[in-house]
Amino acid sequence: MAEPVTEFDNSGLNVWADPETFEVTRERIAEYAAATNDPIEAHRSGDIAPPVFAIVPAFDALMGPVIDVVPIEIFGRIVHGEQDFHFHRPIRPGDKLTSRARVIGYDSVDSGARVSIHLETRAQDGELVNEQYLIGFFRGVNAGDAVGQQVPNHKFDPALRDGAPLAKVVQHVDADQTFRYAPASGDPMPIHLEEEVARDAGLPGIIAHGLCTMAFTSWALLTEVGGSDVSRLKRFAVRFSKMVLPGDDLETRIWRTDSADGQTTYAFETTRNGDAGEEFAITDGLAVIAD
Numbered sequence: 001m002a003e004p005v006t007e008f009d010n011s012g013l014n015v016w017a018d019p020e021t022f023e024v025t026r027e028r029i030a031e032y033a034a035a036t037n038d039p040i041e042a043h044r045s046g047d048i049a050p051p052v053f054a055i056v057p058a059f060d061a062l063m064g065p066v067i068d069v070v071p072i073e074i075f076g077r078i079v080h081g082e083q084d085f086h087f088h089r090p091i092r093p094g095d096k097l098t099s100r101a102r103v104i105g106y107d108s109v110d111s112g113a114r115v116s117i118h119l120e121t122r123a124q125d126g127e128l129v130n131e132q133y134l135i136g137f138f139r140g141v142n143a144g145d146a147v148g149q150q151v152p153n154h155k156f157d158p159a160l161r162d163g164a165p166l167a168k169v170v171q172h173v174d175a176d177q178t179f180r181y182a183p184a185s186g187d188p189m190p191i192h193l194e195e196e197v198a199r200d201a202g203l204p205g206i207i208a209h210g211l212c213t214m215a216f217t218s219w220a221l222l223t224e225v226g227g228s229d230v231s232r233l234k235r236f237a238v239r240f241s242k243m244v245l246p247g248d249d250l251e252t253r254i255w256r257t258d259s260a261d262g263q264t265t266y267a268f269e270t271t272r273n274g275d276a277g278e279e280f281a282i283t284d285g286l287a288v289i290a291d
Helices: 026-035 051-061 158-162 177-185 195-200 210-225
Strands: 020-023 079-087 096-109 112-122 128-139 167-172 233-240 249-260 263-274 277-290
Touching: 020 051, 026 051, 026 177, 051 079, 051 096, 051 112, 051 128, 051 177, 051 210, 051 233, 079 210, 167 210, 177 210, 210 233, 210 249, 210 263, 210 277, 249 277
Parallel strands: none
Antiparallel strands: 020 096, 079 128, 079 233, 096 112, 112 128, 167 249, 233 277, 249 263, 263 277
16 A cells, blocks of 8 residues: 555554443334334334344444544544444343443555454343444555454355346335434434535435445345344344445345355345446345354
8 A cells, every 4th residue: 555554553452442331122123123114023013123223232332442543633534344243142122231342453455444343242141142343444544564353254256146146125215214214323423414514525415324224235134035033143244335325226136155054144235226327335245044
């Protein structure tokens, strides 16, 4: 990379940040399901949480540890690069959850620097409910050589496109999607809510939350190959590729890739129809579902 190296603080690696607590209600689960157009009745009624709802109890815990590693002058440039959920059990109403996060490493690619974050969410009795791995991306930053660990791999095999997908799911992002998703998720970033702020940031206008798009893909997978049963979903991972705008039409394409030890693995990608034609909004999609 041509950019000068930006020095990150290695002493902040593998240091757990202070935990954040969250009490799950049936109403909040139902609100999240409605905000992501989730058609699964158990989610809509609040009986059990959709998979990507796992970000809601953990949201306030995510960024704290990054401040201890990344220079403060570039912190505001962070964007969400990848998200990878590992589910031990679903979230249910009445759960009192505690989430904590740590930075496990960082590295550099041609387009910028990547910070790898590990997060865990536990129930009140200490039971591990889920783990999350995510990448915070800093465009145009060179962090030098790789340090520590990186997030687990979930690369998509391009050869899969040579064969027809097992299923295709077409979805529509509503004009008011971001205004419903922001309060349901607890993510109030103005680029999702204020046209002028979004344009000042160099965006074409208000953009959808990446995790809202991920939630769309989660119910696409569950309804097509998971029997609409969130308890069967063991891992769910994506890379965020292109921004999604309100009014976009999405198409998620699913391929079956492996089956072993009572679990089946699926690869998927999600496209959007933009001004430049079809673009990949979600790439490197991976789902592991219990048989």
